[in-house]
Amino acid sequence: MAEDGLPHETFDVVVIGGGPGGLSAALNLVRARRRTLVVDSNRPRNAATLLARGFLTRDGISPLELRKLGRDEIERYDEGEVAFAVVEQVRALDGGGFGVTARGVRGAADIDVVASAVVIASGLAETLPALPSIRAYYGTQLHSCVECDGYEKSDAELVLIGETDDLAERALLLSQWSNDLIVFTNGVGTVTDDDERMLAARGVSVERRPIDDVVGERGVMTGVRLQDGTLIERVGGFIRPLWSPVLDYVDGLDLDRDADGLIVVDAKGRTSVPSVYAAGDSTPPGPQQLIVAAGAGAVVAAAVNRDLIGQSVAEVASVLAAPSQ
Structure with missing residues (x-):
């Protein structure tokens, strides 16, 4: 009752x-x-x-x-x-x-x-890496599901941003769609030396320095700015949320x-x-x-x-x- x-x-x-x-x-x-x-x-x-x-x-x-x-x-x-x-x-x-x-x-x-x-x-x-502008590009230039959105990023200059210990596995999968990929650990995520060598053989590089923000113009992503001021040009990619x-x-x-x-x-x-x-x-x-x-x-x-x-x-x-x- x-x-x-x-x-x-x-x-x-x-x-x-x-x-x-x-x-x-x-x-x-x-x-x-x-x-x-x-x-x-x-x-x-x-x-x-x-x-x-x-x-x-x-x-x-x-x-x-x-x-x-x-x-x-x-x-x-x-x-x-x-x-x-x-x-x-x-x-x-x-x-x-x-x-x-x-x-x-x-x-x-x-x-x-x-x-x-x-x-x-x-x-x-879903919790994204704590970068000020990341949500401005999420769902358009940045995605979380490689199988869902990888095809549309074919052969582009891509990022994989994450702070977990499975980045190498995700990067290996993503390399099926682009051979111009950089993995950003934001100074937190784990990519072992063996993983880095394996990824390098697929043309994937690893950037371990902390990120300041994702940057762009008029809602279009143009790159990733590191905390030391370095700007790395990228047009999109994937995020590993928690x-x-x-x-x-x-x-x-x-x-x-x-x-x-x-x-x-x-x-x-x-x-x-x-x-x-x-x-x-x-x-x-x-x-x-x-x-x-x-x-x-x-x-x-x-x-x-x-x-x-x-x-x-x-x-x-x-x-x-x-x-x-």
């Missing part, structure tokens, strides 16, 4: 997150005639990206348009609903099911509903997590808590291409539907096996 004594609105499934993973899960669930609510904060991690690449039949579409198309498809079905809200808590209920509460955004109403199953498909928080899961709303469920705080799932997206599933960025290995997340959402939807059928069969069997009065 709700605080006002009235019954909660009930759904078969609540999907948390309106990116490709969540929307794909929801679309397949409504087509399985599961009453499904998608709760989305409408604050996508890739909001700064102008074009989404590598999504079959939608190569070059705006990511925001892709999400809108997905929401429209779900709401064409009687079983589908989409709400703009920030989920505040998912709690297990006595007797089964989950309570989901969320705070409405963009003038939308608050949410307090009950669901038989929950799909977690929310994204990650990603962290935003999953406070499921802390009470005690889900198994990996060392990075991501939700551990099986091959079908099942978590350690029965009837709770996860797909997309919140699961290992973290940030994923849009089409990969969409595929994971479809896999999860199939598992949810089959598991709900199994629960219904088990409930009927239990009733039939009970001694008659």
Whole structure:
């Protein structure tokens, strides 16, 4: 019962997150005639990206348009609903099911509903290197996903800026698209001597001096200025952000997590808590291409539907096996 004594609105499934993973899960669930609510904060991690690449039949579409198309498809079905809200808590209920509460955004109403199953498909928080002007070029000249945007940077004078220990691996991948690449560690990131020799064999150089800022003119990147005043001309490239899961709303469920705080799932997206599933960025290995997340959402939807059928069969069997009065 709700605080006002009235019954909660009930759904078969609540999907948390309106990116490709969540929307794909929801679309397949409504087509399985599961009453499904998608709760989305409408604050996508890739909001700064102008074009989404590598999504079959939608190569070059705006990511925001892709999400809108997905929401429209779900709401064409009687079983589908989409709400703009920030989920505040998912709690297990006595007797089964989950309570989901969320705070409405963009003038939308608050949410307090009950669901038989929950799909977690929310994204990650993204922290960029602390350079004053880096966001002015992020999503246009600078990107985070090499597979997504590497082709458009073919043969250009590129940078890879990061402060982590996996820069060499990313640079090696990026060298597939350009042989004019400089890795900037900003005096923090780790590139070993062996890594540097391997990269040099691919024509990639390493700059270890601290960065002052990314520079440009009229919104167009022209280079990287080091703290000692050296200006290195570059026209674009990639950033290695730090990603962290935003999953406070499921802390009470005690889900198994990996060392990075991501939700551990099986091959079908099942978590350690029965009837709770996860797909997309919140699961290992973290940030994923849009089409990969969409595929994971479809896999999860199939598992949810089959598991709900199994629960219904088990409930009927239990009733039939009970001694008659």
